[in-house]
Each structure stands twice: as structure tokens, then as C-alpha cells.
Amino acid sequence: MTQSTQAGLLEPAPGSDGTPRPTARPVGGGRRVLRALAPLPWLTPATALILFVVIWPVVSMFLTSRQHFDSMGFDQGSAGWNNFTKLFDEPDLPGVLVRTVIWVVAVVGLTILISLGVAQLFNKQFPGRKVARWMLIAPWAASVVMTSIVFKWMLNPSNGTILVLMHDVGLMKNFNSVNWLSQQTPAFIWEIVVAIFVSVPFTTYALLAGLQAIPDDVYEACRLDGAGAARTYWSITLPLLRPALLVAALINIMNVFNSFPIIYEMTGGGPGNQTSTTTLFMYNTQQTSIGEAAAMSVVNFGFIIVVVLLFLRASRWNSAED
């Protein structure tokens, strides 16, 4: 069951391997050239945009990471690997790397777990389901900058709503006694909470699409075989949901790893670099040393390439080799 569904989903689209259509009669050289050139008017604008906006900065980033800049930001020629050695000698870097791992694993893991539950609930038939689903989209549609600023406001020590509510239910005695965003661990935990908050809606929608693709007769067969709800979920729903889960997880990994506004707005990566991930560290370093920031972004880029390769392996592009 699992096998066949996956094979169906991951099958390459016809013609995506780039093989030209077989031609009935031999064509002359000029015609062949014309045929090869035919896609150009349609695809050149898109390709040019990708090359200029996406590929060029990658090259520029690599070049910058090997350049030496003086304190005024003027190019002073090649720096060899100096920017990288300077970066790896940063006393803050080990902590930043550890936090980045915690950040990605905690946010993506908890997002997936919560979304699995929410998707299961929203997949049920009940009156007003459409409205309830709409209520979910605000964090997805709104700018993450705005969401982060509201959370910062709701956590302010004197009258933040979250603290007012905690005071009302007796969880907190005095106002102004906790300033979470000024302390490393509580600040980072709250940033993780906000990151989960903005990631759950998309993930839930992606998993809902996956759930709805599971045919009803599979569940029917399961019921006839006498399987309970837990057993059905574990042996039927989860395996059939695997492709959707995989895509949702990988898209989330990219988004969360690249996430900038949450930490930037709530703590700026501070105090010091105590709540920075590599993305924040790169941004903060850019203000003082562009070469070193470029070195950091090359390291970040290496991680992204690894994830993209995993993504391609897991998706239809490479299915022929699997």
C-alpha cells in the first residue's frame, strides 16, 4: 500500500528528464537549431531573472568571503582564507552553532507534532469548519515582523498581556519581576514559541492536503479488519502521510534556518550574541566586517545546499536513481 502510493506520487512527470520528442523524419541541421532555440523567447526572461537575482549573489557572496576590506569598507584585495579563520576564531561561534541546531530541531520537530494534531482535528467534519480553518491563517499571511513585535509587546514586564493573564490565574505574583526577553534562556524559548506559532498554519494546511488525499476505503477496510483508532493512525495514516510530512518538514527546515525577523525583533540576537543563530550572527557581523559575514553566509549556504540535495533526493527529481 505504502509502496505503491509513494511510487505514484514520486513518479517523474513525462518528459521531465529532458528527452526530446522522437522525430518521425530526419530534420536538417538548420531546423534542429531552430527547434533547439524555440523555447528561448518563452524561457529567457525567467532564466535571466533567476541568473541575475539568485545565482549572481551566490557568486558575489563567495567572492566577498575571500576579499579583504579595510575598516572603511573599501576593498583591499584578496584575503585568502583569513575571513574564515577569523570567523572560526570568534569566541561566540560555538554557542551560535549549538543554538542554531537547537533552534531548527526544536522548532521543526514541535511544529510537525502540533500540526499533525491540528490537521487531524480539522480533517473531521463539523459545522463551521471553514471558519475555524480561516482563523488559522493569520500568522501565515501576516508579516513575521509584525507577529514578533506583538509578542514582544505581550511579554513586556509591566503590562504585557501574557503576564497579565498569568497574574490573573495566579501563576505570577508581582509585575516587573520577570523580564524574559532580557535573559538568554527564557528569551530563546519564547523565540522558539513564536517560530512554532508562525510555522504551524502552513504545516497544518500541507498535512491536511495529505490527509485528504488518503482514500476513504482504506479506512473502511481497516475498520472491517477491526483495527482501533490508534492502530489505524499508526499503521495507515502516518505511512500514507509520509510524502506530505517529508515535504512539510523540509520546507520548514529551510524557513526556520533562514528565519531572521523573530530573533531580530525580539532580542536582536542579544544580550551580546547569546540568542543569535547563524543567520542573526551573519547579520550582526555584517555591520562590522563584511568579509567575515560573507564567510558565515558561505557556511550557512553549505547547510542549505545539503538540505536542497536531501530534498531533491526525496522528491521526484532523483527518483530514477533510487
Place this chain on the structure above:
Amino acid sequence: MTTLTAPATRAASASGRQQAPRRLPRPRTVALVGGAYLIGLIFLLPYLEMVITALRPGSELHDRDLFPSHPTLSSFTDIWSTGLGTNLGTSLEIAFGSTALVLLVAIPAAYYTARRNFRGKGLFLLLVLITQMFQPTAMIVGIYQQFLQFNLIDSIWSLILVNAGFNMAFAVWILNAYFSAIPKEIEEAAIVDGCSRIGAMFRVILPLAAPGIVTALIFTFIAAWNEFIVALTLTTQSGPRTLTVKISNFVGEYATDWQHLFAASVIATIPVIILFALIEGKVASGLTAGSVK
């Protein structure tokens, strides 16, 4: 005695558990609806707080009540004196510009890849997929250096280009799916009736793919509207600042003026949430389309 009754009770309770929901749908439905709305409410709360704070008069800003006792709209009128209109204009120009550019380059590419097989099609689609995976954040240093070289710092054009480039992939996927779903015969019939290929595309194909075009349009618009790090990096204090960057700077500049800050946030956020509600069903499929088909 026990050995006899135990299986019997278990069987009875098992069948009871199975049939209870069917006989008594009420409590189950109530729990479902209650749970779903509670979750929905949790995800709405920060935005409600945004609106409530914007409605607070300055004197009640630091009150510990959940709601202001004298709500006022004055923050929404005062805010324009800070030059917010200029920022709104900048954001609109960038969002409209990027959306137009995305449609201009994505429609031909999506149409051609949906209709024809050709050498290099796989490579092109792979390039688009990789573009979707990359985000400007990771390569912001490179983007900054590039636009510095071209002397395009503080130019609206650089922001239009970057936003269009990084959001084109979504438009290509969703349009490709719509174009592929239109039967070739419809197009051929139009050509037999005397339309040129381009004419058939404008008169037949594009109207049929309108829902996909609207989805791509709204998605790109929202993405460009919400974009932050590129707008923050490629503009200076004196240059064109988007609404998002302006609001972010508010936090430092006018730290006590939260009611104004959130009035601006409401203006920047609520229209986007409403627009997004129009396309919500199609966005998840568009975002995952490149990888699983």
C-alpha cells in the same frame, strides 16, 4: 468466573466505544467544534491584541486591563504625520512592481513548459525548484555587494527585482498546473477558428487559467509586501523605506508609542490577511507542488 466474564466485558465495551459516537453525535461534535475554535482563537490572539492596543488612548497604554475603557481611533489618524504615507506608497510600488514582473516572466515560462517537451526542460524546472529553496536571507551579503556594485542601493528597482526573483518559482508551479489542466483541443479549436497562437493564449488560455493567475498574483503581492531583510539591507535611513522596515524602526525610535506602532501594523497586516483568505486553499499545494506531483 473471571475468565469467562472478562472477554465478554471487553467485547461489550469495545463495541460500545465504536457505536457511541454514532448514536450520540452531540458531545463529540461539541468537543470538535470547541477544540477547533479554541485553536483558531489562539492563532488570532496576537492580532486581536494588535488591534486592541491600536485602539488604546495614550493614557491607557500601560493599564493592566485586557480592554481599554475609552477606545479611540485617534492613533489611526495621528500616525500619518510621521510620514507613514510615503512608506505605504513605497510598499505598494514594490509589491505591485514585483507582482507585475513575476507574471510577465512566469506566464510564458509556465505555459511553454506545460505545453511542450523540449531539451533542457528538466534543467529549467530544476533551476526553478532550487530558486524556491533558496531564500534571500542566506545570501544577503552577496545581494548587498551585488547591488552596491550596480549602484542600486536605495533604489526601488533593486527591491522589485529581488522580490520577483525569489517569488517567481511559486507562480511557475501554480500556473504550470493550471495550464496543464486545460485540454489542448480547446486551444486548437480556437486556432482553427482563426486565432493566432498568441491570440489563442490571450483569449482562451489566460481566462481559463484566471484562478491560478489570481493566486500567483496575490501570493507574490503578499510576499513582497511582507519582505523584510532585503528591504532593510538595500535601503538606508534616507532612502525608500517599506512599511515593514518603518514599523520595525518604530520600536527603537518611539519606544513608548506602542498604540501608534500597532495602528501602523494593523494597516499593514489586516488587508493582507483578508487577501490571503481568498487563496488559502491553493497556497499549500503551490508551495509543495515543485517536489511532489
